Amino acid sequence: MPADDPRRPGRRLLLAGTGTVLLGALTGCGVRLEDDAPRLPLVPTRRPLPAQDLMTALVRDTAALAADASALGDDLGAALATAHRRQVTVLRTTLLRASVPAVDLDPSPSPSPSTTPSSSTDDARRLRSDLAARESAAAAAASSFAAAPAELLPTLAALHAQRVAAAALLGDPARPVGDPPAGTGPTDAVAALRRACYLLEVAAARSGGTRRERAVVTLGVLRTLRDDAARPGQPPPALGFPLPFTVRTGADVDRLVARATTDVRASLGAALPGLLASDAGTGLAAAARWLGAVEVEVHRWGGALVPFPGLT
Numbered sequence: 001m002p003a004d005d006p007r008r009p010g011r012r013l014l015l016a017g018t019g020t021v022l023l024g025a026l027t028g029c030g031v032r033l034e035d036d037a038p039r040l041p042l043v044p045t046r047r048p049l050p051a052q053d054l055m056t057a058l059v060r061d062t063a064a065l066a067a068d069a070s071a072l073g074d075d076l077g078a079a080l081a082t083a084h085r086r087q088v089t090v091l092r093t094t095l096l097r098a099s100v101p102a103v104d105l106d107p108s109p110s111p112s113p114s115t116t117p118s119s120s121t122d123d124a125r126r127l128r129s130d131l132a133a134r135e136s137a138a139a140a141a142a143s144s145f146a147a148a149p150a151e152l153l154p155t156l157a158a159l160h161a162q163r164v165a166a167a168a169l170l171g172d173p174a175r176p177v178g179d180p181p182a183g184t185g186p187t188d189a190v191a192a193l194r195r196a197c198y199l200l201e202v203a204a205a206r207s208g209g210t211r212r213e214r215a216v217v218t219l220g221v222l223r224t225l226r227d228d229a230a231r232p233g234q235p236p237p238a239l240g241f242p243l244p245f246t247v248r249t250g251a252d253v254d255r256l257v258a259r260a261t262t263d264v265r266a267s268l269g270a271a272l273p274g275l276l277a278s279d280a281g282t283g284l285a286a287a288a289r290w291l292g293a294v295e296v297e298v299h300r301w302g303g304a305l306v307p308f309p310g311l312t
Contacts, residue, residue, distance in 0.1 A: 132170035139163035146280035157287035158308035164292025186271035193226040269310020
């Protein structure tokens with residue numbers, strides 16, 4: 001074809017076509033664009049997610065918690081191990097879909113214990129104490145994930161709530177540090193807490209013995225949460241609420257408290273996006289405190305622990 005033929009492709013067009021073929025070959029052959037990969041001409045690079053290092057470390061730490069919880073060898077350990085494994089699956093899948101390198105999510109080998117317990121009882125006690133301390137430390141760090149992508153914040157808040165519950169149930173109560181969130185507060189969640197407090201007052205009044213003592217403890221927890229979440233300008237509390245069913249027997253009381261606590265858990269979960277929108281740091285800490293405390297009460301009344309309290 002003559003050099004001056006108008007149908008002859010120009011040099012820029014040829015270079016562009018070559019670049020397209022190169023990019024297609026690289027991506028089609030499964031070349032992973034790692035964060036620290038060398039910069040190649042015409043190959044796009046992936047920017048790390050906000051707080052990616054924290055989230056990848058969270059996946060690895062959660063896998064380690066699952067293994068150690070399973071080693072407890074009791075019902076609580078089995079429940080915590082199941083919850084942690086589900087957390088790993090959800091977080092790992094989410095981060096892989098965001099093109100986070102799989103190698104960053106792989107757990108590190110567990111170090112060998114520095115001392116040998118003198119008996120199996122000592123071993124179990126040490127393992128439980130160590131697990132409780134790690135769950136507590138993880139729960140207290142909830143607000144450090146404030147820079148994570150907004151769409152992941154509710155999941156992270158619920159996960160840390162589970163850490164709060166786990167630490168408390170293992171004997172090392174945790175309270176994530178943070179001031180009460182600014183703004184008007186989660187109005188629907190406050191209404192649910194008010195209703196739950198009323199139902200617990202009924203439960204305590206219509207029971208006796210150990211059951212009544214448990215109801216009084218749960219009522220105290222819910223009242224504290226209600227006062228912590230309430231803000232000026234919210235609608236005044238109702239004088240009373242209808243019972244969902246007739247409460248006469250101890251079994252009725254158990255069912256009433258179970259209904260009240262699980263309803264509060266769901267209401268707090270639904271309030272997470274609004275709670276986290278204005279100030280993610282204080283919102284994460286508050287959500288972990290509130291949902292974690294409710295999760296403990298759900299478990300106290302025979303409810304199953306869940307990996308992300310408040311989320312469906």
